[in-house]
Amino acid sequence: MTDTPQNPDLPEIPDAVSEPHRRYAIQLVWIIPIVAALIGLSIAVKTLMDRGDTITITFKTGEGMEAGKTKIKYKDVQIGEVKELAIAHDRSHVVVTAELSKDARGLLVKDTRFYVVRARITGGNVSGLGTLIGGSYIGVDAGSSTESRDEFVGLEAPPAVSMDVPGRQFVLHSDDVGSIDTASPVFYRRLPVGQVTGTELDRDGKGVTVRAFIRAPFDQYVKTNSVFWHASGVDVSLSASGVKVNTESLVSILLGGIAFQTPEDRFDAPVAQANAVFSLFNTREEALKHVETAETYTLVFLESVRGLAVGAPVDLRGVTVGEVTKIDVALNAAHSEVAIPVEVRFYPDRLRSQRQGKTPHSRPLNSRELLDSLVSHGFRAEIKSGSLVTGQLYVSLDFFPKAKRAKIDWSAQPPRFPTVPGTMGELQKQLMHIVQKFESLPVEELSGDARKTVQSLDATLKSADKMLKNIDQSVVPEARSALVEARKSLEEVRGTLGEFRGTLGEARTTLGGANRVLAPDAPLQIDLREALREISRAAQSLRVLGDYLEQHPESLVRGKQEDKK
Amino acid sequence: MNGPVQSAAGQGLCACHVCSLVSRRTHLSEAAHCPRCGASLHFRKPGSVASCWAFLIAAYILYLPANLLTMMETGSLISYRKDTIMSGVVHLWKTGSWGISLVVFIASITIPLLKLISLTILLVSVQRRSTWHPRQRARLYRLVELVGRWSMLDIYVVTLLAALVQLGSLATVKAGPAAVAFGAVVVLTMFASMKFDPRLIWDPLEREKL
Numbered sequence: 001m002t003d004t005p006q007n008p009d010l011p012e013i014p015d016a017v018s019e020p021h022r023r024y025a026i027q028l029v030w031i032i033p034i035v036a037a038l039i040g041l042s043i044a045v046k047t048l049m050d051r052g053d054t055i056t057i058t059f060k061t062g063e064g065m066e067a068g069k070t071k072i073k074y075k076d077v078q079i080g081e082v083k084e085l086a087i088a089h090d091r092s093h094v095v096v097t098a099e100l101s102k103d104a105r106g107l108l109v110k111d112t113r114f115y116v117v118r119a120r121i122t123g124g125n126v127s128g129l130g131t132l133i134g135g136s137y138i139g140v141d142a143g144s145s146t147e148s149r150d151e152f153v154g155l156e157a158p159p160a161v162s163m164d165v166p167g168r169q170f171v172l173h174s175d176d177v178g179s180i181d182t183a184s185p186v187f188y189r190r191l192p193v194g195q196v197t198g199t200e201l202d203r204d205g206k207g208v209t210v211r212a213f214i215r216a217p218f219d220q221y222v223k224t225n226s227v228f229w230h231a232s233g234v235d236v237s238l239s240a241s242g243v244k245v246n247t248e249s250l251v252s253i254l255l256g257g258i259a260f261q262t263p264e265d266r267f268d269a270p271v272a273q274a275n276a277v278f279s280l281f282n283t284r285e286e287a288l289k290h291v292e293t294a295e296t297y298t299l300v301f302l303e304s305v306r307g308l309a310v311g312a313p314v315d316l317r318g319v320t321v322g323e324v325t326k327i328d329v330a331l332n333a334a335h336s337e338v339a340i341p342v343e344v345r346f347y348p349d350r351l352r353s354q355r356q357g358k359t360p361h362s363r364p365l366n367s368r369e370l371l372d373s374l375v376s377h378g379f380r381a382e383i384k385s386g387s388l389v390t391g392q393l394y395v396s397l398d399f400f401p402k403a404k405r406a407k408i409d410w411s412a413q414p415p416r417f418p419t420v421p422g423t424m425g426e427l428q429k430q431l432m433h434i435v436q437k438f439e440s441l442p443v444e445e446l447s448g449d450a451r452k453t454v455q456s457l458d459a460t461l462k463s464a465d466k467m468l469k470n471i472d473q474s475v476v477p478e479a480r481s482a483l484v485e486a487r488k489s490l491e492e493v494r495g496t497l498g499e500f501r502g503t504l505g506e507a508r509t510t511l512g513g514a515n516r517v518l519a520p521d522a523p524l525q526i527d528l529r530e531a532l533r534e535i536s537r538a539a540q541s542l543r544v545l546g547d548y549l550e551q552h553p554e555s556l557v558r559g560k561q562e563d564k565k
Numbered sequence: 566m567n568g569p570v571q572s573a574a575g576q577g578l579c580a581c582h583v584c585s586l587v588s589r590r591t592h593l594s595e596a597a598h599c600p601r602c603g604a605s606l607h608f609r610k611p612g613s614v615a616s617c618w619a620f621l622i623a624a625y626i627l628y629l630p631a632n633l634l635t636m637m638e639t640g641s642l643i644s645y646r647k648d649t650i651m652s653g654v655v656h657l658w659k660t661g662s663w664g665i666s667l668v669v670f671i672a673s674i675t676i677p678l679l680k681l682i683s684l685t686i687l688l689v690s691v692q693r694r695s696t697w698h699p700r701q702r703a704r705l706y707r708l709v710e711l712v713g714r715w716s717m718l719d720i721y722v723v724t725l726l727a728a729l730v731q732l733g734s735l736a737t738v739k740a741g742p743a744a745v746a747f748g749a750v751v752v753l754t755m756f757a758s759m760k761f762d763p764r765l766i767w768d769p770l771e772r773e774k775l
Contacts, residue, residue: 013578013587013588013589014586014588014589014600014601015588015589015590015591015600016579016588016589016590016591016597016598016599016600016606017597017598017599017600017603018590018591018592018595018596018597029612029615029616029619029620029760030615030619031619032619032620032623032753032756033618033619033620033622033623033626035623036622036623036624036626036627036749036753037622037623037626039626039627039630039746040626040627040629040630043630043634043742043746044629044630047633047634071645078645
């Protein structure tokens, strides 16, 4: 195209307008692939960086899990997916290979827990219902460790409390697990403040370990001297103090639970560290007893302890200061006697706090000195009957000033505390003694004597009778004549009195007649009154006659004139 | 075709891109503009091969994320899945929708790839001034042009679903990053085929004849 060929067939084609040549330095269009490359590159980099980690989790079963489908969720947000399900070499468990997104990298630390979420209905709660439709998934409970790892052992059940809930976990040791299970509530003053996160048998099989999680801010109430006890069910106990029914709450009756408390008088104790170990007691009372420093003593009784049970109170004038922990039988072959060593747990603090008043913490007196001094003043233990109905016995501590001098045998293990025979035993002994005395009495002789006595008494009585008859015969007739005379004279007196009475009666009738005459309604009186009235009338007519005669003196002659009409 | 093949450019004639007025360029070394509308005049689309390459390379680059990244995220009450184009095809195939699976596979994977390859072949052959089957290549170009606008099937589906299925927590459909990349691939290949000047296929032929 160096030349411009002229075509004669197209003469009317106009010439293009020429203009100075313009050079394009760069073609802008190349920006597009560069931008695309940049975008592609950035996506590639992002994808590479977002590429999560692959982890393996081992589970006992692969129930509900499916490769490529089962999600891994943290707080219900998907953070990964199960890529592969394989059976371990020894076929004992399932190895789940999962890929997690990049933002889940922080979760892959040593104490992160993985668990399969399935629909779960337990006594306390219903969870994971969504998995019935959507299929189960693997839940994650983020750990707080900084040590990263990519191999995990999955839990078979979701943890009761996820790790991000503030609070602390404590370890409780108990003889048996009772009705406690994972997710059983923990109560503080009957307020649910936490949950049991796990129960397991101790490795030696001699007890169980219960892990309890207390939510913040309640965890601060777990002090180093707090006590935990089973709050499960209903606790009905029959003891020397009577029948007692104790429950925590309705929920705990159904589900079981744990309660804890800190003794009121020692509330300022330091707050317990996380994972601190506590004992889990069966009842609240037992737990509270253990708060105090306890000392164990042996009390050796020679009498029967039938009715004395382990747990029976050790009582000091009505205040429980300890309890019986063990009852043994010791056979002393040499003396061929049976002694009963009773082990008691004694809480000297109760004694001391009474003595020290407001300063229960200060311990100026060591309990050994204190007890020694008490014992030297006759402080002894004895067995007493708590209830005649149930036959429960208890150990009573009191002062027996007359008791034989004794000392606490500190060398024995546990120390041996002096005892006195119980009043029951004493009473029995005395009764026996009385019975024996009765038995030794010469009862038959005595009864023979008694019979003789009775016979002689009979004779005496008979003679007395005779004597009386004699008296009757000799004395009585004379006495009777005297009496008759006396009666006669009396009758005479009575006759005189009768006459006198007749006179008096006459006098009375006379007086009565007078009285009748004088009475206002007596006929005499009425007659008199009428007579007087007649007289006054007669006087009136006399006056009228006089007046008339005065005016008409002629009438004397002519008679009364007729009125003229 | 009667007589020897001679192009307009060979005779110094040039058509305006805007008003299609054919004018004669006398000074070929100088730039010219249309005597009627004033637009710049070029014998061939300026920088055709270069721009075509640029778009094509960009398309190639984006073709990778388009196929590797998630195209669509579907979440429902019971499940949640992220699908790339290929996994979607596999899922459809597995669930028995073979027809749809094939359609998606052809429309979303094969056709874009074929477009890219076709344009590459065209460009390479043009650059090498190949005289190999020019008519076939021209037909290929027309096919690429024609198909271009129809390869947005995936994008249509995703955008429609994403817009329509928004039932909150019950079901959601979201477009993934691959959707953007895929759309870009389609658009870039369309640009590339637009920038390609099919007359270039015939130029070496004329040169050979000359």
